[in-house]
Amino acid sequence: MLQLYNINKKYGSVEVLRNLNLNIPKGELLGLIGPNGAGKTTLLNLILFNLDFKGKIFIEDTPNFEYLKTHRDSIVYLPEEVFVYNFLTGLEFVNFILDLQNISFKKVEDKIILLFELFELTKYKNQLILNYSLGMKRKITLIAALVQSPKLMLLDEPVFGVDARSIIVFKKLLKYLSKTGVTIVLSTHIIDLIKNLCDSVAILFDKHIVVYERLEKIRINEIENKYLDLVGCDVESLINEFELL
Amino acid sequence: MIPKKINIFKRTNLKSIIEMCPLKIILNHIRVFKNWLRIKDNLFGIIILGIIALLTLISIRHITTQYQNNTAIQIFILLFNLFIPILLTNTYLRAAKKENQFLLTLMSKSELKKIRQFQTILSNLFIFFILLIFGIIPKLTYQYIFIIASVFILILIVPFQIIIVLNKPNISKSIKKKNVFYHKYNFKIDLPVHGLVIRDILFLWRENKIKLLYYILFLFIVNSVIVFISIRNNLNNLYVAGFHFQAFQILAIILRYPTENNSKILRFYPNYTYKILKTEFIFWFAFFLIYFGLLTPFYFIFIQNFSLHFFPILTLMFIMLLMYAIIIRLAFLENTIIRIIYFLLILIPPAIPFVLYKCFRRFKCYSYTI
Numbered sequence: 001m002l003q004l005y006n007i008n009k010k011y012g013s014v015e016v017l018r019n020l021n022l023n024i025p026k027g028e029l030l031g032l033i034g035p036n037g038a039g040k041t042t043l044l045n046l047i048l049f050n051l052d053f054k055g056k057i058f059i060e061d062t063p064n065f066e067y068l069k070t071h072r073d074s075i076v077y078l079p080e081e082v083f084v085y086n087f088l089t090g091l092e093f094v095n096f097i098l099d100l101q102n103i104s105f106k107k108v109e110d111k112i113i114l115l116f117e118l119f120e121l122t123k124y125k126n127q128l129i130l131n132y133s134l135g136m137k138r139k140i141t142l143i144a145a146l147v148q149s150p151k152l153m154l155l156d157e158p159v160f161g162v163d164a165r166s167i168i169v170f171k172k173l174l175k176y177l178s179k180t181g182v183t184i185v186l187s188t189h190i191i192d193l194i195k196n197l198c199d200s201v202a203i204l205f206d207k208h209i210v211v212y213e214r215l216e217k218i219r220i221n222e223i224e225n226k227y228l229d230l231v232g233c234d235v236e237s238l239i240n241e242f243e244l245l
Numbered sequence: 246m247i248p249k250k251i252n253i254f255k256r257t258n259l260k261s262i263i264e265m266c267p268l269k270i271i272l273n274h275i276r277v278f279k280n281w282l283r284i285k286d287n288l289f290g291i292i293i294l295g296i297i298a299l300l301t302l303i304s305i306r307h308i309t310t311q312y313q314n315n316t317a318i319q320i321f322i323l324l325f326n327l328f329i330p331i332l333l334t335n336t337y338l339r340a341a342k343k344e345n346q347f348l349l350t351l352m353s354k355s356e357l358k359k360i361r362q363f364q365t366i367l368s369n370l371f372i373f374f375i376l377l378i379f380g381i382i383p384k385l386t387y388q389y390i391f392i393i394a395s396v397f398i399l400i401l402i403v404p405f406q407i408i409i410v411l412n413k414p415n416i417s418k419s420i421k422k423k424n425v426f427y428h429k430y431n432f433k434i435d436l437p438v439h440g441l442v443i444r445d446i447l448f449l450w451r452e453n454k455i456k457l458l459y460y461i462l463f464l465f466i467v468n469s470v471i472v473f474i475s476i477r478n479n480l481n482n483l484y485v486a487g488f489h490f491q492a493f494q495i496l497a498i499i500l501r502y503p504t505e506n507n508s509k510i511l512r513f514y515p516n517y518t519y520k521i522l523k524t525e526f527i528f529w530f531a532f533f534l535i536y537f538g539l540l541t542p543f544y545f546i547f548i549q550n551f552s553l554h555f556f557p558i559l560t561l562m563f564i565m566l567l568m569y570a571i572i573i574r575l576a577f578l579e580n581t582i583i584r585i586i587y588f589l590l591i592l593i594p595p596a597i598p599f600v601l602y603k604c605f606r607r608f609k610c611y612s613y614t615i
Contacts, residue, residue: 077351
């Protein structure tokens with residue numbers, strides 16, 4: 001579904017990605033982790049061709065810039081920074097996004113009502129987003145993302161600030177979407193989310209993908225240890241030192 | 246792997262641009278605006294702004310009709326007709342700037358660019374024809390030639406207007422830098438007054454370097470033109486007007502200057518309100534004195550009849566307006582437009598006590614409202 005070959009990206013003189021390769025099959029739910037500033041968000045933006053880069057990216061065997069010209073509406077991207085129109089109601093916001101994607105509101109009305117119910121926003125749907133909390137704003141963007149029928153979902157820290165119940169609902173919905181053939185790239189710092197949800201994990205460190213394994217092949221505790229080994233942090237000894245202080 | 250052949254021009258024709266929904270985005274903006282007006286303060290502000298704009302236009306029409314055959318007035322009308330649509334469209338584009346990042350998650354950059362171009366043309370021409378149809382501007386000698394030329398100019402200028410909103414739409418690095426900056430200077434607030442002033446200067450320089458350089462260049466050109474004209478003609482009023490214009494520019498900076506730093510400080514330390522008021526007043530008044538202190542010798546060298554007879558009155562007027570602007574700036578941290586609207590209320594003197602009352606009430610309850 002998604003292939004990245006020899007990706008190189010620089011911001012001025014700062015190199016962010018070097019010779020990065022990744023091949024994600026259709027229907028895979030990939031968890032992407034890496035330290036702050038490793039280039040996870042940049043990578044997602046490169047897939048969407050929002051930034052210039054060196055290398056090749058193919059989506060469904062088509063170069064991404066060509067694919068995006070014709071199939072832009074089959075990709076959903078949920079950025080880390082939430083943008084919502086404060087002076088729209090929750091329902092109006094979802095309606096506007098559907099409108100831009102040329103999806104009839106009536107066709108998916110039942111789905112929207114159900115999603116509002118699942119994310120506990122039903123009684124707030126006709127209130128201005130201005131009055132929403134941060135978590136509620138995040139939830140309204142999740143609803144807008146889930147109501148579409150994409151082939152590829154790029155999610156950047158999607159559950160930041162969201163309550164526990166909604167995270168459980170979101171995880172179940174992602175599992176279902178993945179089973180129906182939607183390819184999902186989930187960039188997050190929460191390793192537990194990856195453990196419980198994803199089919200595979202990719203660790204982005206030192207400008208390239210250093211680990212890319214299916215979760216069946218890797219023991220769950222190994223992810224944390226591997227990650228800590230990579231970033232070079234001896235947590236146990238530091239905690240011991242802390243206890244002594 | 247062989248890429249599939251895809252018609253890359255599929256979305257570049259006009260039909261597809263309309264399909265890609267600039268009109269839907271405009272309709273959404275109208276909906277957002279309608280909801281924005283549901284807030285009492287905003288509705289009140291817009292009504293006041295509307296009245297001020299209408300009074301200004303009526304007085305301009307009155308003056309221009311009297312001197313309609315004068316070439317200078319004709320040039321003024323012509324420029325005014327172009328300036329108003331461009332100014333208002335730019336305001337609209339700036340207001341929609343944050344939206345770009347969001348729309349880029351739904352469409353490509355080139356599509357977004359086309360949509361913004363379409364919106365800009367539409368907005369420029371819409372405002373221009375509103376000015377014409379409602380007869381706000383009197384007729385010119387060559388009215389039809391003027392209309393056609395204006396339409397052309399308003400279409401040709403669109404790419405330059407678009408640059409304002411579409412340059413660097415997606416640089417996450419700068420956001421990171423900004424955050425580091427905020428942390429560094431916002432929370433060290435046990436600084437003395439001069440520390441807050443240093444923070445303001447650093448903020449002005451580090452965050453708005455390019456804008457500031459453009460501004461300096463603009464003011465340099467303005468002063469050069471004034472001096473150049475004043476050397477050849479004995480127009481004393483011109484440099485007096487120039488000084489006033491620049492004093493008002495300082496007030497405009499105060500009202501438009503970003504308020505994030507103050508918002509963050511006041512959120513945690515609302516009792517700092519009066520300290521910040523004092524600091525900002527000292528800072529901007531010192532800025533005024535240094536600026537004109539540097540400017541005066543420049544005029545003195547080139548203009549023979551130069552005198553500073555108007556300066557004490559200008560300074561007094563500036564001190565009053567400065568206090569008013571800084572109070573408004575701190576009371577309405579959330580929105581530049583609201584700040585400008587409330588500042589313009591100074592044109593209706595009976596409204597001033599109400600504005601000040603509202604500002605001080607806001608200062609009192611900062612810990613709850615921000």
